[in-house]
Amino acid sequence: MDKNLPIGVFDSGIGGLTVLYKLIEMFPNEDFIYVGDTINLPYGTKTSEQLKKIISGVAGYLNNLPVKSIVIACNTATTNSHHLKDEMDLPIIGVIEPTAKHALSISENIMVLATNVTIESKAYENIINNLKKDENSKQFYIKCSDFVDAIEANEIDTEFSHALVKKKLMPFANEKVDVIICGCTHFGLYAKEFKEIFPNAKIVECAEPTGLSLKKTLEEKDLLNDKKELGKTYINVTKMQDNFKDKTKWFDKPYECLKEIKIK
């Protein structure tokens, strides 16, 4: 494997950009190719059968470019990605395990906010139940696919978004929640909304723990590149959206192009 190849990163839409943002900071000399699979958005309400096919398509596209590693910057896709190791031979990094472990290192009183598919998969629940030590600690697992729709509609820090989050989370406002896991990579964009209801909770996003997991893997496999110049980032979407630039204004990292691609 050529260590100077780019790293592939994908999500259903803009959520994975919260991960990519951090990866660019953590790996300034690496090149990144991002795919926002906007034609299949949202992932979080699809069946497992649909998701496996979609994820094989996107990961297969990246693998064929080629890339040296794939970061699945999506919790929903991570829950349906086990089959990829039989389809391709490169390191594949998911977001759930590193994020759950990081959250547990802070507190076991955890609220996981994620898509319907991710919550139903019990991916977070299984890891947390296996690793938690305090039987009296409390966890909450809440399906929030409606937040994804709102974020993709650019309802971020608006009256609508604050009301939406309030309606769902207010019933838990008096619970002891030390950590909120953004178990969907879109949800880092709702940190303000979550803080309004849980001002003292620590918001844990997938980006940094996933970056550390990627670093460990690339180091172990001697795949960190040895370039001295700054890396380049390419952003692709499977369906161009008129409001893409508008809803990603916060993504202030330079990128070479924004292009629509076709995945078979």
Ligand code: DGL
């Ligand atoms: N950002 C994705 C995740 O982390 C899912 C969004 C969607 O439902 O498409 O789960």
